Amino acid sequence: MRVKICGITQPAQAQAIAALGATALGFICVSASPRYITPEQIQAILAALPTANRPDCIGVFANPTLAEIATTLAIAPLSAIQLHGQETPQFCQQLRQQFPHLELIKAFRISSIETLAQTAAYATVVDTLLLDAYHPQQLGGTGQTLDWRSLKSFQPQKPWLLAGGLNPGNILTALQQLSPAGIDLSSGVERSPGDKDLDLVVQLFEQLRHRA
Numbered sequence: 001m002r003v004k005i006c007g008i009t010q011p012a013q014a015q016a017i018a019a020l021g022a023t024a025l026g027f028i029c030v031s032a033s034p035r036y037i038t039p040e041q042i043q044a045i046l047a048a049l050p051t052a053n054r055p056d057c058i059g060v061f062a063n064p065t066l067a068e069i070a071t072t073l074a075i076a077p078l079s080a081i082q083l084h085g086q087e088t089p090q091f092c093q094q095l096r097q098q099f100p101h102l103e104l105i106k107a108f109r110i111s112s113i114e115t116l117a118q119t120a121a122y123a124t125v126v127d128t129l130l131l132d133a134y135h136p137q138q139l140g141g142t143g144q145t146l147d148w149r150s151l152k153s154f155q156p157q158k159p160w161l162l163a164g165g166l167n168p169g170n171i172l173t174a175l176q177q178l179s180p181a182g183i184d185l186s187s188g189v190e191r192s193p194g195d196k197d198l199d200l201v202v203q204l205f206e207q208l209r210h211r212a
Ligand SMILES: O=C(O)c1ccccc1NCC(=O)[C@H](O)[C@H](O)COP(=O)(O)O
Pocket: 006, 007, 026, 028, 030, 033, 034, 035, 060, 061, 062, 084, 132, 139, 140, 141, 142, 143, 144, 163, 164, 165, 166, 184, 185, 186, 187, 188
């Protein structure tokens, strides 16, 4: 199972979380977020990571321009781009053509069961889907859970990640109900926005080891 820990801002925490078993680290490239870090700060974190067993390094954007993504990639060699805004399938196609070597993840903030139907239009232009909680003012990192029962029938054509309010205390309950390709956590393993609590990350992996 993929385990993405998002909102990483500190090199030492990135190193520790990678060593604990995270398969992906997320870096927030949305300036309005309290977890925002600059491309230069991302680059410094990437430089601190080991080359062996290196986690995927995911830049999280919301409604970016292609130029903004290109500028970030020129400074920080990310391995994946996560789009967390209202990006269209056409934009995803353009991004895929410009950066064919990158994993492209499209996030959907699920406000209703109807939102799930929107994912079908992206199946041919992205590699991975991500389902997150909807919040009227926050694009992500809300700490709010989805209604996991309402997702039981979600069987997309592409692998998908479950996000939204996950933490060591509820992760097994979520995974008893759903079988995503991976999970994505941010505030559920934090002391404060951008400051990860390594004890909570340890607890997360202890819980995942208890899975049947
Ligand atoms: O985390 C943020 O601050 C954020 C801001 C703007 C767009 C996306 C953001 N996070 C995206 C993520 O992938 C988070 O991991 C996801 O929303 C889950 O967050 P949480 O509910 O806190 O676990």
